Amino acid sequence: MACKKRVIPGFSLSLGVTVIYLGLIIMIPLAALFLKAAGVGPAEWWEILTTRRVLQAAKLTFGASAAAAMVSVVLGLLVTWVLVRYEFPGKRLLDGMVDLPFALPTAVAGITLTQIYAPNGWIGIHLEKLGIQAAYNSLGVFIALTFIGFPFVVRTVQPVMEDLGKDIEEAAATLGADRWTVFWRVILPMLTPALVTGFALAFARAIGEYGSVIFISGNLPMKTEILPLLIVSQLEQFKYGAASVIAAAMLTVSFLLLLLINLLQRRMDWQHR
Amino acid sequence: MSISIQSLRKSFGSYTALDDLSLEVPDGSLTALLGPSGSGKTTLLRIVAGLEFADPGSGRIAFHGEDVSAIPAGKRGVGFVFQHYALFRHMTVAQNIAFGLSVAPRSSRLQAEEIRRRVMELLKLVKLDGLEGRRPHELSGGQRQRVALARALAIRPKVLLLDEPFGALDAQVRKDLRRWLRVFHDEIGLTTLFVTHDQEEALELADQVVVMRNARIEQVGNPQTVYDQPRTPFVYEFLGNVNKLGFGNDTRYVRPHEIEVLFAAEFDPSTDSLAQVHHLFSAGPVATLTAKLHDGQFLDIELSRRQLAELSLSVGDEVAVRPLVAERVR
Amino acid sequence: MNPRSPITESRAVRFVLITGAIFVLTLFLLLPLFAVFAEALRRGWEVFFAALEDDAAQSAIRLTLLAAGISVPLNTVFGISAAWLITKFRFKGRALLLSLIDLPFAVSPVIAGLVWVLLFGAKGWFGPWLAERDIEIIFALPGIILATVFVTFPFVARELIPLMDSQGNDQEEAAVTLGASGWNIFWRVTLPNIKWGLLYGILLCNARAMGEFGAVSVVSGHIRGETNTLPLHVEVLYNEYQFSAAFACATLLALLALVTLGLKGLIERWSGHSSTGN
Numbered sequence: 001m002a003c004k005k006r007v008i009p010g011f012s013l014s015l016g017v018t019v020i021y022l023g024l025i026i027m028i029p030l031a032a033l034f035l036k037a038a039g040v041g042p043a044e045w046w047e048i049l050t051t052r053r054v055l056q057a058a059k060l061t062f063g064a065s066a067a068a069a070m071v072s073v074v075l076g077l078l079v080t081w082v083l084v085r086y087e088f089p090g091k092r093l094l095d096g097m098v099d100l101p102f103a104l105p106t107a108v109a110g111i112t113l114t115q116i117y118a119p120n121g122w123i124g125i126h127l128e129k130l131g132i133q134a135a136y137n138s139l140g141v142f143i144a145l146t147f148i149g150f151p152f153v154v155r156t157v158q159p160v161m162e163d164l165g166k167d168i169e170e171a172a173a174t175l176g177a178d179r180w181t182v183f184w185r186v187i188l189p190m191l192t193p194a195l196v197t198g199f200a201l202a203f204a205r206a207i208g209e210y211g212s213v214i215f216i217s218g219n220l221p222m223k224t225e226i227l228p229l230l231i232v233s234q235l236e237q238f239k240y241g242a243a244s245v246i247a248a249a250m251l252t253v254s255f256l257l258l259l260l261i262n263l264l265q266r267r268m269d270w271q272h273r
Numbered sequence: 274m275s276i277s278i279q280s281l282r283k284s285f286g287s288y289t290a291l292d293d294l295s296l297e298v299p300d301g302s303l304t305a306l307l308g309p310s311g312s313g314k315t316t317l318l319r320i321v322a323g324l325e326f327a328d329p330g331s332g333r334i335a336f337h338g339e340d341v342s343a344i345p346a347g348k349r350g351v352g353f354v355f356q357h358y359a360l361f362r363h364m365t366v367a368q369n370i371a372f373g374l375s376v377a378p379r380s381s382r383l384q385a386e387e388i389r390r391r392v393m394e395l396l397k398l399v400k401l402d403g404l405e406g407r408r409p410h411e412l413s414g415g416q417r418q419r420v421a422l423a424r425a426l427a428i429r430p431k432v433l434l435l436d437e438p439f440g441a442l443d444a445q446v447r448k449d450l451r452r453w454l455r456v457f458h459d460e461i462g463l464t465t466l467f468v469t470h471d472q473e474e475a476l477e478l479a480d481q482v483v484v485m486r487n488a489r490i491e492q493v494g495n496p497q498t499v500y501d502q503p504r505t506p507f508v509y510e511f512l513g514n515v516n517k518l519g520f521g522n523d524t525r526y527v528r529p530h531e532i533e534v535l536f537a538a539e540f541d542p543s544t545d546s547l548a549q550v551h552h553l554f555s556a557g558p559v560a561t562l563t564a565k566l567h568d569g570q571f572l573d574i575e576l577s578r579r580q581l582a583e584l585s586l587s588v589g590d591e592v593a594v595r596p597l598v599a600e601r602v603r
Numbered sequence: 604m605n606p607r608s609p610i611t612e613s614r615a616v617r618f619v620l621i622t623g624a625i626f627v628l629t630l631f632l633l634l635p636l637f638a639v640f641a642e643a644l645r646r647g648w649e650v651f652f653a654a655l656e657d658d659a660a661q662s663a664i665r666l667t668l669l670a671a672g673i674s675v676p677l678n679t680v681f682g683i684s685a686a687w688l689i690t691k692f693r694f695k696g697r698a699l700l701l702s703l704i705d706l707p708f709a710v711s712p713v714i715a716g717l718v719w720v721l722l723f724g725a726k727g728w729f730g731p732w733l734a735e736r737d738i739e740i741i742f743a744l745p746g747i748i749l750a751t752v753f754v755t756f757p758f759v760a761r762e763l764i765p766l767m768d769s770q771g772n773d774q775e776e777a778a779v780t781l782g783a784s785g786w787n788i789f790w791r792v793t794l795p796n797i798k799w800g801l802l803y804g805i806l807l808c809n810a811r812a813m814g815e816f817g818a819v820s821v822v823s824g825h826i827r828g829e830t831n832t833l834p835l836h837v838e839v840l841y842n843e844y845q846f847s848a849a850f851a852c853a854t855l856l857a858l859l860a861l862v863t864l865g866l867k868g869l870i871e872r873w874s875g876h877s878s879t880g881n
Contacts, residue, residue, distance in 0.1 A: 005326045006692060007346055008775050009785030014688035018700070021681045025752055026706055029718035032728065036721050075627050082624035086617055094625070096868045097632045102807075103860035104636075105814025106712075107834040108853040111841050112635045115642055115850075122638065123630075147631055179612060208711025210817035211834070215841065228713035232821060235717060240726055247714045254709050324776055347782040359773035363795040373781030376791070428781055 030251075037248035040241045048245045053221055054230065060138055061227040062253075065206035068145035072202045073195055075146070076153025083154070084161045101151050106211025113144050114215040136218030141226065144212045149202030156198035157191055164190060193265055200261040207254050274337040274431045274464050275300040276321060281332035283316055283325070290316040291327070292488040298432075298466055298481070300337070303458045305475035306468045308485035309511070314468045315436055317485075321466065322434050323349045336431050352425030352463075356437040358417045360409040366420050367392050367405035373428035395423040398457075415446040426461075435467035439474060451478055472512045476500060484508050516572050525596075529575040533595040534562065534584060540593040548572065550590045555581055562586070564594055639857045643850035654840075654848035655855070659828045663836035664855070669744070670819075670832060671812040674751040678808055682759025683801070687789075689760075690767040691775065701764075707756045715753040716821025719746055742824030747832065750818035755808045762804030766797055799874035803867065810863040814856055 040048070048054065082088075083095050101109065117124045117134040127134050134140050164187065172182045210228040217224040227250055234243035276298040283291040290313045298304045306314040319325040321334060323346030334342050341349050361369050367389075374388045383391070396402050399419040409417055418438065425433060438454070439447040455478055458465055469475050475482050476496040484491040484499060484507075492504045503509040509526045510517070516532075518525045540547060548564035551571065555561075560581040562574045572594060586592065612620070643651055654660060685704055689697060707715065721727050723740040733740060740746045774796065778788045794801075816834040823830040831839060833856060840849035 007324050007779055008691045008772060009779075009788065010687055011692050011694075014684045014691075015694075017681065017684040018688050021684075022700075022703060025749075025756060026703065029722060029753065030706075030710075032721050033714070033718050075631075078620065079624045079627060082621050085611075086621055088621050088625075090625075094628050094632075096864055097628065097636075099864055099867065100632045100636065100860060103810050103814075103863045105816060105834050105856045105860070107816040107837050108639060108814070108856045108860075109635065110816075111837065111849060111853060112638050112642070115846075116635060116638050122634070147635070150631070204709050208709075208714070208817075210711065210713050210820075228711050228817065231711075231713050231717060235720060235821065238726060240721060240724070243717060244721060247711075247717055251710065251714060258709055322780060324780070346776075346779045347784075349780075351780060353777065353780040355773050355777060357773060359777040361774055361777075361792055361795075372778070372783070372791075376778070376781065376783040376787045424777075424781070 033244055033251075034248055036240065036244040040245055044241070045245050045249075048242050049249055053225070054227075054246060056222045057225045057227045057230045060141065060224065061207060061250075064138060064141045064145055064226075065203050065209075068142050068149050068206050069199045069203040071142075071146050072150035072153045073199050076150045076157060076198060077191070077195065079150070080154050080157045080161055084158060098151050098154050101148050106148070106209070107215075109147060109212040110144065110215035113147060113212065114140070117143060117216060135216050136220075136224065138217075138224055140216035140218070141213055141224065144216050145206040145209060148209055148212055149206050152201040152205065153195065153198030156201065157194045160191060160194040196261060196265050200258060200265070204254055204258055207250070276432055276464060276466065277333075277335040277338070278317075278321070279333045279335075281317070281320065281334070282328045283313075283320060283331075284328055289488050291320070294332075294488070294490060296483060296490060296493065298464060301462045301464055302480045303455070303465045303478065304467070304481040304483060305479035306466065306483050306485060307470070307472060307475040307511075308491075309470060311487075312485040313488045314470075314485050318434050318436055318466060318468050321432075322346055322351045322353045324353070350428070350431040352422075352428065352430035352433045354418075354421045354425050354433075354435045354438060356440050358409075358421040358441075360417055360420055360424070362409055364408070365405065366396070366401065366407050366409070366412070369409070369420055370395055370423045370427050372424060377428075391427060395427055398426075398461075399423045400453075413446075414442045415450050418442065418450060426463075430463070433463050433465040435465065437469060438467055439469070439471075447474075454478065476512070484511065486511075514573065518566075518570055518572070527572075527596045529561070529573045530559075531597045532572065532574045533597060534564075534574060534576060534580070534586075535593040535595060536584070537591040537593055541595070545593040545595045548592055548594050550586050550588050550592060553581070553586065553588060564592065566594075636857060636861075639850055639853050642846060643854045645850075646847045650847050651851045651854075654845075654851035657848070659831065660833075660836060660848075660852055662828045663831045663833045663852070666744070666747070666831065667813050667833040670747050670751050671809055673748050674755060674812050675805060675809050677752055678755050679759050679801075679805055681756070682761075682763055682804060682808075685760040686763035686767050687793075689764050691772060704757050704760050704764075707753060710753075712754055712815065712817030713821055715818040716750045718753070719749050719822050741822050742826065742830055744830070746822035747819050747830065750822045751812050751815050754815050754818045755812045758808035758811060759801070759804035762800050762807070763797060766800040767793075770796055799870050803870050803874075806863055806866055806870070810859060813859055 037045075079098065083091065083098075114121075114135055116122050117127070117140055119125065119128045119133070119135065121135070124134055132139070134143060168186060168190075169182055172186045177185065208228060210226075210232075213226055214229055217226060217229075219225055219229055227246065231243045231246050231250075234240075234246065276296075278294065278296040278298075281291050281294045283289075292313075294313075294317065296317075306317060308314045316325060320327055323341075323344065327334075327342070332342070333340055336350075361372065364372070370392045371388050374383055374391065377383070392405065393402075396405055399422055401416060401419055401423070404412065404416065409420070412420065418441075422435075439450060442450065451474060467479075476499075479496060481493065482496055482499050483493050486507050492499050492508050494502075499508060500512050503512065503526075506517075506524070506526070509515050514529050516527050516529065518527065535545070537547065546566055548566045550562060551565040552563040553560070554563075555578055558578075559575045560578045562576065562581070564572045564574060566572060574594065584592075611617075685700075689701060689704075720741055722729055723733060723746065724730050725734065725741070727741070740749070774792050775788050778792045783791070814834055815832075816838070819832055820835055820838070823832065823835055825831060825835060825839060827839065833852060837849050837852045837856070840846075840852065
C-alpha cells in the first residue's frame with residue numbers, strides 16, 4: 001500500500017516536519033551518545049562504572065530519588081485529598097501554587113533551598129539544634145528532590161480523585177463500611193494506578209535533576225555527589241568517553257525503570273477496568 | 274442526481290465492513306440505510322462522501338453515471354451532515370453556513386454580498402431566521418441539526434448524506450424534525466441518503482429502504498415491500514415486532530396485528546390453533562394479548578381495544594387464534 | 604447539629620488534614636518563594652537594583668530572551684506538526700513516535716547538554732570540521748539554543764495531543780466536505796479550537812526555556828557577559844558569594860514563574876481547561 005489516500009490533508013508535510021525535527025534534535029544526538037559510549041569498549045565500561053566514586057554517586061542518586069518519590073507520594077496524596085475534598089480559605093491560591101516547582105527555574109530553587117536549610121538558614125538553624133545537618137548532606141539532596149517531585153504526584157492524582165464517583169463511596173457506606181475502611185479498601189485501590197504514575201514521574205525527574213540539587217548537596221566526591229554532576233565533572237576534564245558511558249548507563253536504567261513501571265501500571269489499569 | 278454503487282469492498286485490518294456491495298439510489302429519492310450497529314451502513318455513507326476509501330481496486334461510485342471514486346471529498350459535491358453535527362464551535366450560525374462558500378477558490382468564490390444573501394435564504398429555508406448571530410452552544414439540538422443541514426446545502430451539493438440525522442435528539446423533537454425533513458426533501462428534491470438504526474424512522478421517512486447486516490445488503494425496496502414481504506428472517510425480525518413460531522423444522526413468522534382472535538366455539542381446525550390467554554395489556558392505543566399455544570409457545574397479538582372489549586376475555590380463557598398471513602421464510 | 608454525611612470525615616480529622624496540607628505547602632512552596640525576595644532585599648534596594656543593572660546581568664537577560672525567542676517558536680511549529688500528525692492520522696509507527704516525543708522528559712538536562720558537546724565540541728565528532736571553518740556552536744549561542752530546544756522539545760506537543768484527540772476529527776472532516784483546503788482547515792477550524800491549549804503549551808515551554816540550567820550550563824562555557832544566561836549568571840554570582848546579587852537576579856526568574864502560573868490560571872479559567880499538569 002504505497003500511497004494510501006487520506007481525507008484530512010497535511011499527512012506528508014506533518015510527517016516530514018515531525019520526523020526530521022525529531023531526528024535532528026533528539027534521535028541523532030542520543031545515537032551519538034550511545035555510539036560514543038559503545039566506542040569505549042566493554043572492558044573500560046566496567047572499569048568506569050565500577051569505580052567507587054561512580055558507585056557512590058549512583059547509590060546516592062537512585063536512593064535519594066526513590067526516597068523522595070516515596071515521600072512525594074505521601075505528601076502528594078495528602079495535599080490532593082485536601083484540595084479535592086475540602087473547602088477552606090486560600091484553597092485556589094494554594095492549588096495554583098502547587099505548580100511552582102514546575103515553573104521555578106531549578107537554579108533558583110537550588111540556591112533558595114540551600115539558603116533555607118543551611119546551618120544558619122531559617123529552617124537549618126533549628127535542625128542544627130537537633131543535631132541534624134540538612135544542607136551539604138544527602139538529606140539536602142533528598143529535600144531538593146522532594147520539592148521537585150511532589151507536584152507530579154498531585155497533578156497525576158488530582159484528576160482521578162475528582163472523577164471518583166460519590167456513588168461508590170456511598171454504596172460502600174450503605175454496606176456498613178466505616179470511613180477508614182472505605183478509604184483503604186475502596187478509594188486507595190482506585191487511586192493506586194495514578195499514584196504509581198506519579199511516583200514514576202517524580203522518580204524519573206529526580207534521577208536526572210541537576211540545578212536544584214548541586215547547590216544544596218555540597219558536591220563532595222564519594223559523599224554528596226550525584227550522577228549528573230559526575231558527568232559534568234568528567235566533561236570538564238574532557239573525558240568525553242567516561243562521561244558518555246556514565247550517561248548511557250544512567251539513561252538505560254531510567255528507560256528500563258520507566259518501561260517497567262509502565263507495564264506494571266498497564267496491568268493495574270486493566271485490573272481496575 | 275442518481276448514485277450508483279458497484280461491488281464495493283472495505284476492510285479494516287481483518288474486519289470486513291463492506292462485502293462486495295452494490296446499490297442504486299434513484300435520482301431525487303430519499304433513501305434510508307437501515308441496520309444494526311456494525312452493519313456497515315455508516316462506512317458506506319462515508320465512502321460515498323469520500324471521507325473513507327474502498328479497498329484498492331474494488332468497486333466504483335458514480336453520480337449520475339460519472340465515476341467519482343477518485344474525486345476528493347471537497348470536490349465531490351456532497352452535502353454531509355454529521356451525527357453530532359460537527360458545527361464549528363467558535364463561529365456564529367451565519368459563519369457556519371457561509372463556511373463552504375467562503376473557502377471556495379478565489380476564482381469561483383462569490384461576492385461577500387452574494388454569500389450573505391445565500392445564507393439568509395438558507396436560514397429561512399431551515400426556519401432559523403433571526404438566529405444567524407448565535408453560536409452553536411446557544412442552540413437546541415434540533416436547531417443545531419438544521420444549521421448543519423443548511424451548512425451542507427450552502428455549497429449546492431449534488432447529493433445530500435445524513436449520518437443518523439435524528440440520533441442525538443429527544444423523542445418529540447425527533448418526530449417533528451422527521452416530518453419536517455420529509456416535506457423539506459419533497460420541496461428541494463435533492464437525492465438524499467441517510468443512515469439510521471431506527472426501523473420506524475426508515476419506514477416513515479424513506480422512499481427506498483436498504484436493510485443492511487454484517488457488511489451486506491439484505492433487502493432493498495420501498496417501505497411497504499420490505500415490511501410486508503421481507504426476504505430474509507433478519508429483515509422480518511428487524512422491521513417491527515414479529516412472532517417466530519417453530520413447527521418441527523419449519524419456522525413461521527407472523528406479525529402481532531395479523532392474527533385474529535375468536536371464541537373457542539368458533540374454532541376451525543383447518544386454519545386455527547387453540548390457545549389460552551396468558552396476559553392482557555390494554556393501556557395504549559392498541560391492546561396486546563399474549564396467548565399460550567398448546568405446545569407451550571407464546572404468541573403476541575395486537576388488536577383494537579374495541580375488539581378486546583367485544584371478546585370480554587380474561588386471563589385463563591380458551592380462545593382460537595387465526596393467522597391472517599403466515600409467511601414462511603427460510 | 605446535623606448528623607455528618609456518611610461520605611465525609613469528622614471535623615477533627617478534616618482540621619488535621621487541612622492543617623497538614625497547608626503546612627506542607629507553606630514549607631515547600633511559600634517559604635522558598637518568600638525567601639528569594641527576602642534574600643534579594645536583605646541589603647536594601649540599592650544593592651538589588653545595582654545587581655540588575657550590572658552589565659553582565661543585562662547581557663544575561665538579553666541572551667536568555669534571545670535563546671527562548673528562538674527555541675520556543677521552533678518547538679511550537681514542531682508541536683503543532685506532531686500533534687496534527689498523531690491525532691489526525693493512523694499510520695504504522697504512530698505509537699512509537701508518540702513515545703519518542705516524550706523521550707526528553709526522561710533525559711537528564713545534563714545529558715541533553717552532553718549530547719551536543721559530543722557532536723559539536725572541540726573534541727566532538729564535528730569539532731575539527733567546525734574549527735577549520737571558524738564556526739562556534741559549543742560555548743556559543745547555537746549550542747545554548749540547541750540545548751534549550753532539546754529540553755523543551757515535548758512541551759507544546761504534549762499539551763496539544765490530548766486536547767486534539769478529545770476534540771475528534773468531525774469538524775475537520777466537515778470542513779473537507781465543504782471544500783476547504785488544508786491551510787483553511789488549520790487556520791479557520793482547528794486553530795480557533797486549540798488556541799488556549801496552544802497558548803498554555805507555549806507558556807510552559809517558555810518558562811522552561813528561560814529557566815533551563817543543567818543543559819545550558821554544560822554547553823555554555825560560562826563566559827561572563829557573553830554566554831551566561833540568567834540562571835547561569837545567578838549560579839556564578841552565588842558561587843562568588845555575592846548572595847544578594849544572586850538572589851536579586853533570581854527574583855526575575857521567580858517573577859517569570861509567578862507570571863507563568865498566573866497566566867496559566869487565567870487560561871484555565873477562560874477555557875475551562877482543567878489543571879492536569881504536565
